[in-house]
Amino acid sequence: MSLALILVKRGVTLLGVLFAVLILVVITLGATGFSDRVLDSIVSEDLRGIRQNLSQTIRDPDQLQNVLETRRITLERYYGLDQRWYTRLPDMVRRVIMLDLGEARTLRSFEGSAKVSDLIMERLPYTILLITTASLITAMIGLPLGILLATRVGSKLDRGISYASAISYAVPAWWAGIILILLFVYEFRQFTGFLIFPLPEGIYSTPPPEGGLDRFLDMLWHAALPVLTLVIVSVGAWTYVVRTLVLNTAQEFFVTVARAKGIPERMVMRNYILRVAAPPIATNLVFGITASLGGAILTETVFNWPGMGRLTFEAINQADETVIIGLTFMFTLIYVITRFLLEILYLILDPRIRYK
Amino acid sequence: MNSKESLMILLSSGSGKMGVVFFLALAFISITVLVLLPLDFGSQQWNNPTKWADNPKSVPPVWMQPFAGSDAIQHMKFHTSEPVKRTSEEAIYNFSYDYHSSTPPTFISFATSDIHFLKHPPVLIVEVHRPDGKKLRLLQTVVRGARSGEPLPITRYGEVPLRILLSENQSTLDLASDFLREEFSVDHTTEQLRGNLEELVFGTPTIHDPSKYTPLNGQYRFEIRALLRDHQDRIGQVNLVVGGNHYGIIGTDAIGRDLALGLLFGFPVAMIIGLSTALFSTTIGTFLGILSGYMSGKTDTLIQRFADIWSNIPLLPILIFLIFILGQKLWLVVLILILFGWPGLTITVRSMVLQIRTGQLVEATRSLGASGNRIMFRHILFQISPFVFAQMIFFIPTAILAEAGLSFLGLGDPSIPTWGQILESSFRTGAVFLGYWWWVLPPGLLIVMTAMTFVLLTLGLEPVINPRLRSAKK
Numbered sequence: 001m002s003l004a005l006i007l008v009k010r011g012v013t014l015l016g017v018l019f020a021v022l023i024l025v026v027i028t029l030g031a032t033g034f035s036d037r038v039l040d041s042i043v044s045e046d047l048r049g050i051r052q053n054l055s056q057t058i059r060d061p062d063q064l065q066n067v068l069e070t071r072r073i074t075l076e077r078y079y080g081l082d083q084r085w086y087t088r089l090p091d092m093v094r095r096v097i098m099l100d101l102g103e104a105r106t107l108r109s110f111e112g113s114a115k116v117s118d119l120i121m122e123r124l125p126y127t128i129l130l131i132t133t134a135s136l137i138t139a140m141i142g143l144p145l146g147i148l149l150a151t152r153v154g155s156k157l158d159r160g161i162s163y164a165s166a167i168s169y170a171v172p173a174w175w176a177g178i179i180l181i182l183l184f185v186y187e188f189r190q191f192t193g194f195l196i197f198p199l200p201e202g203i204y205s206t207p208p209p210e211g212g213l214d215r216f217l218d219m220l221w222h223a224a225l226p227v228l229t230l231v232i233v234s235v236g237a238w239t240y241v242v243r244t245l246v247l248n249t250a251q252e253f254f255v256t257v258a259r260a261k262g263i264p265e266r267m268v269m270r271n272y273i274l275r276v277a278a279p280p281i282a283t284n285l286v287f288g289i290t291a292s293l294g295g296a297i298l299t300e301t302v303f304n305w306p307g308m309g310r311l312t313f314e315a316i317n318q319a320d321e322t323v324i325i326g327l328t329f330m331f332t333l334i335y336v337i338t339r340f341l342l343e344i345l346y347l348i349l350d351p352r353i354r355y356k
Numbered sequence: 357m358n359s360k361e362s363l364m365i366l367l368s369s370g371s372g373k374m375g376v377v378f379f380l381a382l383a384f385i386s387i388t389v390l391v392l393l394p395l396d397f398g399s400q401q402w403n404n405p406t407k408w409a410d411n412p413k414s415v416p417p418v419w420m421q422p423f424a425g426s427d428a429i430q431h432m433k434f435h436t437s438e439p440v441k442r443t444s445e446e447a448i449y450n451f452s453y454d455y456h457s458s459t460p461p462t463f464i465s466f467a468t469s470d471i472h473f474l475k476h477p478p479v480l481i482v483e484v485h486r487p488d489g490k491k492l493r494l495l496q497t498v499v500r501g502a503r504s505g506e507p508l509p510i511t512r513y514g515e516v517p518l519r520i521l522l523s524e525n526q527s528t529l530d531l532a533s534d535f536l537r538e539e540f541s542v543d544h545t546t547e548q549l550r551g552n553l554e555e556l557v558f559g560t561p562t563i564h565d566p567s568k569y570t571p572l573n574g575q576y577r578f579e580i581r582a583l584l585r586d587h588q589d590r591i592g593q594v595n596l597v598v599g600g601n602h603y604g605i606i607g608t609d610a611i612g613r614d615l616a617l618g619l620l621f622g623f624p625v626a627m628i629i630g631l632s633t634a635l636f637s638t639t640i641g642t643f644l645g646i647l648s649g650y651m652s653g654k655t656d657t658l659i660q661r662f663a664d665i666w667s668n669i670p671l672l673p674i675l676i677f678l679i680f681i682l683g684q685k686l687w688l689v690v691l692i693l694i695l696f697g698w699p700g701l702t703i704t705v706r707s708m709v710l711q712i713r714t715g716q717l718v719e720a721t722r723s724l725g726a727s728g729n730r731i732m733f734r735h736i737l738f739q740i741s742p743f744v745f746a747q748m749i750f751f752i753p754t755a756i757l758a759e760a761g762l763s764f765l766g767l768g769d770p771s772i773p774t775w776g777q778i779l780e781s782s783f784r785t786g787a788v789f790l791g792y793w794w795w796v797l798p799p800g801l802l803i804v805m806t807a808m809t810f811v812l813l814t815l816g817l818e819p820v821i822n823p824r825l826r827s828a829k830k
Contacts, residue, residue: 016665021674028681166371166815170807172757174764175779175800178788186791294672298761302783312676316766324680331673339668 003347010343014336021332025325026092030085035092038322039079042102046075096329101322107314116326120308126203127307131296134230141235146242150250165236174298177229197225200304226303230295241284249277279350282342293335362742362820372816378809386624397621399771402613409519411612412462412599416794421602426458431600437593444587449580449594456573460554462599466495469517470592474509477501479583484557487574492535492557494528495520523553532556542566607794610785619798622775626756626806633690633755637697638748645705646732650713659702667699672761679767686769689762693755701747708740746817753807760803775799
């Protein structure tokens with residue numbers, strides 16, 4: 001099987017995921033009558049614009065009302081509101097994909113726009129920034145530490161990390177975040193009188209500092225604790241997975257043979273063990289992505305980090321359904337894209353697939 | 357391997373032992389709670405603010421009292437239906453309260469219910485006799501009389517008691533203002549008194565700054581008099597609360613709810629969420645996995661493609677969406693968790709079945725004439741059952757954590773309190789930022805402990821599934 005074909009196959013599955021979520025979303029919306037409401041709000045939004053334009057030329061209120069009424073009927077026909085909901089499914093799918101969902105009810109973007117797409121797109125970079133930074137740091141700690149533990153199986157450190165990874169599975173990231181805030185922000189300030197980490201007020205202090213560098217440093221300072229939270233809750237499990245997979249490979253015969261041949265231990269580890277253990281490590285970490293996505297939604301909420309997770313929390317509070325619809329799609333999209341990138345990484349790591 | 361041996365292996369490891377002990381504790385608490393608390397606890401009690409009106413708001417647990425030193429205030433709830441004295445004109449109730457603290461009580465409230473009268477409505481008077489011999493009238497009120505045409509005799513406040521929060525009651529403040537003028541020659545308008553009635557009742561104004569009060573420690577006697585015209589007239593219940601600043605074994609939240617009760621109710625709820633989700637999704641996952649692995653061909657491809665896609669749907673976003681659109685119901689949460697929980701297991705079970713299928717056991721049973729169903733759900737299922745069981749236990753914390761996360765976002769079922777919801781209300785009301793640790797730590801710790809129990813059990817079960825680990829241990 002050629003490389004391209006494998007990638008296409010995985011890509012099709014992931015597109016299937018996206019499609020399944022879209023279908024699930026639009027059918028739920030249609031069957032519960034939510035899609036009618038979304039379209040209704042789009043229609044009345046259009047009508048408001050038309051009314052403003054027309055009221056300058058048509059003075060008679062009755063006549064204006066008549067014109068608006070006919071326009072309303074045309075618009076409803078255009079959006080398919082006169083038909084059953086399932087006939088509108090393809091159109092609704094298109095709307096969700098394009099984030100063309102009209103205006104949010106109460107939520108506004110930082111620039112004041114009410115468009116759902118504006119709202120979500122403006123939050124997207126912050127979420128990606130948070131997840132990427134946290135994942136990279138976790139990987140940078142977890143990989144070397146896992147390899148180190150595999151060479152020291154049964155040591156105190158090894159057992160300690162094993163327990164830590166078991167515990168971290170049971171600790172929700174958001175609660176860990178709350179505890180860290182309680183300890184390192186409020187209690188710390190209580191006892192020492194100054195802030196080592198900022199108050200959970202978003203990405204910048206209020207008021208934000210002037211100047212590019214200061215602003216950047218301020219953002220780093222605000223990102224520190226959320227990133228730390230995500231790293232703390234996932235680094236144990238990461239390390240444990242790496243350690244176990246490396247250990248499994250290290251027990252294979254070809255490793256023993258390599259050692260018997262007198263190949264230096266460093267080379268055995270790098271060329272014999274890690275080369276073989278890398279693909280399964282990558283696979284296992286792929287599955288961690290879902291967890292970190294869910295964790296990020298809640299962690300953003302706790303830290304007031306203005307990403308898509310915090311937006312989810314705000315949309316739930318304001319009962320802003322169109323925003324929730326858009327977010328559901330965007331989260332799936334992020335997930336699917338991340339998965340695909342990791343599939344490519346996997347192909348690079350595992351030569352068996354390439355040479356088959 | 358039979359189940360007895362499995363249990364022995366489970367109990368031989370430290371984590372297995374701990375897991376079993378924790379699990380038994382969880383099960384015991386859950387069952388006890390289900391027996392003791394009503395099933396509609398959530399809607400009838402937890403979310404009913406009148407139930408908690410007598411409790412102090414946002415206060416730490418009682419066992420923190422010694423650490424508060426002289427700031428600690430005893431919370432006292434007086435309650436009686438029998439007057440100490442009943443003359444032809446009045447019924448008298450007496451409560452005494454020992455006040456030893458440097459801070460005033462948090463509130464004073466008075467409540468009464470089941471008032472019967474023949475014709476003339478009773479007059480209720482609440483007075484406090486202070487240790488300095490002064491007497492302060494806190495309340496004088498007339499029960500609502502008969503409307504024209506209302507049949508006599510009359511019962512008032514039968515279902516909903518008459519509750520007066522004296523600390524905020526206008527006529528009480530007027531009376532207190534008079535008291536200050538007469539006894540201490542201090543002039544304070546009722547508006548100035550609002551918010552510090554307790555300081556005045558339990559203290560004396562300082563000489564140089566009359567807006568400040570020095571606490572007056574000692575024995576206080578609250579006297580409640582009901583002036584009754586007819587000898588058949590009577591007062592059912594009399595209730596007086598002096599609000600302290602410590603309550604219960606966990607403390608209270610912002611509307612005075614006893615957190616211990618809410619947390620207790622969370623036990624069975626968490627267990628039910630975890631167990632039912634795990635049971636059903638493992639059943640579906642195993643069934644489809646065996647089917648897919650054994651049948652091969654089109655069935656296999658169909659199930660596997662579907663499971664591939666389904667297992668990749670990110671859980672929390674879709675859970676948020678569905679619960680938001682379909683409604684905040686706990687059974688719905690469980691259902692969705694089941695529907696999205698099975699595919700991972702199906703994929704693993706299938707790969708195991710593929711190995712077993714080509715083994716000698718299956719070949720032998722098939723040559724004996726066993727049907728496909730029998731092979732699949734007796735012989736193959738039996739072989740993979742330890743693995744399936746461990747997977748089921750491992751799925752329990754996932755479900756509990758997912759529900760907690762969802763509740764934390766504000767999508768919990770409002771009629772059933774869960775630990776996640778208690779955390780949500782603490783976060784929403786800013787308890788985290790005010791340092792109300794008793795409202796933040798316990799629910800989170802319980803979530804972690806419960807999830808941990810099942811993680812420990814899974815760890816302990818590992819040697820049961822993987823025999824290599826068993827021999828390696830020795």
